[in-house]
Amino acid sequence: MSMYFHLRAVPPPALRNSAAWMQRLFEDDGDAVRERVGRHREKVLDRYYLDHELLYAGTPPHHAAPGPHAQVVLGGRPVFHPDPHKPPFLLLSAARTARVASYLSAADFDVLWQRARVPLTVGAEATAPRIRAMLAEVHSDLTAFYTTAAGHGDAVVKWLVLQGLADRR
Numbered sequence: 001m002s003m004y005f006h007l008r009a010v011p012p013p014a015l016r017n018s019a020a021w022m023q024r025l026f027e028d029d030g031d032a033v034r035e036r037v038g039r040h041r042e043k044v045l046d047r048y049y050l051d052h053e054l055l056y057a058g059t060p061p062h063h064a065a066p067g068p069h070a071q072v073v074l075g076g077r078p079v080f081h082p083d084p085h086k087p088p089f090l091l092l093s094a095a096r097t098a099r100v101a102s103y104l105s106a107a108d109f110d111v112l113w114q115r116a117r118v119p120l121t122v123g124a125e126a127t128a129p130r131i132r133a134m135l136a137e138v139h140s141d142l143t144a145f146y147t148t149a150a151g152h153g154d155a156v157v158k159w160l161v162l163q164g165l166a167d168r169r
Contacts, residue, residue, distance in 0.1 A: 005049035005073065007158045008042045009149035012094050015157075019081050022089040026159050043145040045138065049073055049160075051131075052138055055116045068103035071096055072142060076158055090158040094150075101150035104143040109136055 008025055016022070045052055053073040076090030092100065113132055149156055 003047055003160060003162045005045040005158065006042065006161050007045070007145065007156055009097075009145070009152065009154040010157055012153065012155050015091075015155050017079065017091075019079050019089060022079060022091075022157055022159070023081070025157055026161060041148070043141060045073065048134075052135065052142070055112050055135055055139070058115065068096070068099040069107075071100045072104065072146075074158075075100075076156070086162070087160040092156040092158070094153050094155045097146060097154060097156050098150040100156075101143075101146035104139070104146055107139075107143075109139050112139070 006026055010025070056072040057070045057074070071092055074090065076092045076096075078088035079091055080088045113135065116135075146156070
């Protein structure tokens with residue numbers, strides 16, 4: 001089973017508070033997603049999305065207080081999937097999206113990196129400079145994604161996509 005974390009910008013007038021509607025947001029084929037990612041309308045984080053979460057929100061006992069830094073990856077209001085075996089969707093309003101964009105634009109990556117230098121999931125597979133470079137690239141991509149979404153007044157819907165789950169039941 002593979003998994004990745006998918007973020008998608010949505011204009012508020014198009015947004016529906018329905019898990020079925022949100023699921024349809026993530027049913028596009030890979031080519032359509034790659035095209036939107038290229039225009040900063042979507043962002044996909046690979047299986048190391050929890051490492052990106054650590055970069056912004058920290059880890060216990062030094063977990064960050066609530067705020068835009070804690071909304072970057074896993075933050076948002078949950079909208080529960082009708083299938084209890086699937087994770088909930090996470091929704092950031094347009095206002096929260098703008099706060100996250102402002103936070104990311106002002107964040108100093110070197111400070112984030114120094115605070116997050118704990119054993120990360122990718123640590124067993126890569127050297128510290130490679131891990132740092134990967135996280136820096138994703139930080140830049142997330143900043144561009146949220147800045148573009150905020151500039152359009154968009155909300156953001158997020159979902160942990162689990163591929164192969166249906167095949168395992």
